[in-house]
Amino acid sequence: MQNRRARRKFDDEPENHERWLISYADFITLLFAFFVVMYAISSVNIGKYRVFSDALGDAFGGAGSAQLINTEVPSLPLPNVAIKRHADAVRKEKEHMTKLAQDLLSTLAPLVKEGKVRVTQNSRGVSVEINASVLFDPGDARLTAESTEALRAVASLLRSDSHNVQVEGHTDNQPIRNALFPSNWELSAVRASSVVRLFVDAGVGAERLTAVGYSSNVPVASNDDPIGRARNRRVAVTILSGIPETVTEIPTGLPNQ
Known part of the structure; x- marks a missing residue:
């Protein structure tokens, strides 16, 4: 009799309608990280890129820095x-x-x-x-x-x-x-x-x-x-x-x- 009352109490516990905020916060965090990465590679500084890549790898459980991709457009000497x-x-x-x-x-x-x-x-x-x-x-x-x-x-x-x-x-x-x-x-x-x-x-x-x-x-x-x-x-x-x-x-x- 006592077990039946405990089970009913657990089953009747109200549903949490704010659980979606956790997924939303994760999505916003990933989106922010994505835009930060896109901004960073738009003007690549090799030293800062490697530090940033290592930090992201550690934060997301990766295996260290990613392979650097040269996104710089070779600058051609303009006539003076x-x-x-x-x-x-x-x-x-x-x-x-x-x-x-x-x-x-x-x-x-x-x-x-x-x-x-x-x-x-x-x-x-x-x-x-x-x-x-x-x-x-x-x-x-x-x-x-x-x-x-x-x-x-x-x-x-x-x-x-x-x-x-x-x-x-x-x-x-x-x-x-x-x-x-x-x-x-x-x-x-x-x-x-x-x-x-x-x-x-x-x-x-x-x-x-x-x-x-x-x-x-x-x-x-x-x-x-x-x-x-x-x-x-x-x-x-x-x-x-x-x-x-x-x-x-x-x-x-x-x-x-």
């Missing part, structure tokens, strides 16, 4: 637009400067042939080196009548160009001292200024021009003999490149002098 544009600009600038050098060579051909003018091109730009004997009397900074024709021919090319121009005066190492020039510094600077003044008078924009005197500090030949000293007495007109680059000197086909 800035570098390409700079390279194109350098190429065009070099072509322009080479054309300018050839025009100067052609314009000054007689003086080039006599060895009194040299035209060179390098990373700095195009330089026209004119022997001082072509431009000035000894110890003087006034341009001779014969020199103005050659300089005006150079100026005609510079007028149609937009590059800045630096005019450099150079002397030999022989000291000079007179009422006009206490030293070679003054002589070299005034000679460069005389050329600049002629260029301005010929229509070259003054804002593009610079005059520099170097005295005897930048020789191109030995000052131990008259030939070398004559070579060092010069004026260099340099058309400065708008995009300078570090390169070795580029010959322009001048004969050895």
